Amino acid sequence: MTEHLRVDRIACRAHGLCADLLPELVELDEWGYPLLATDVVPAHLRAEASAAVAACPALALRLDRTG
Template structure:
């Protein structure tokens, strides 16, 4: 079962914690908002992806199982 990261752009306030915890899949745009890699989360990064989701202060980031 694979998981994908999704960001809710309305909820996101651009804190950047997700990009610090998961730079392999998330980078910030010029305003500090996350750009999420649309590919499924690789097996070796699942733990880091969950940490990034948990660290989001506005709960704008989530993992979707497919």
């Protein structure tokens, strides 16, 4: 199963928690909005990705599972 990290750019309020919790996949642009290095979440980062999704105060992150 493959997990993909998605950002709802309309809902995002640039709190930056996703980058704090998942710096391997998320960095912030100059305004504090997330930029994804890749949307595919490696198996060893699934727990961290789930934590970032759960911590997002704007509910702007989600994990989609395929396969």
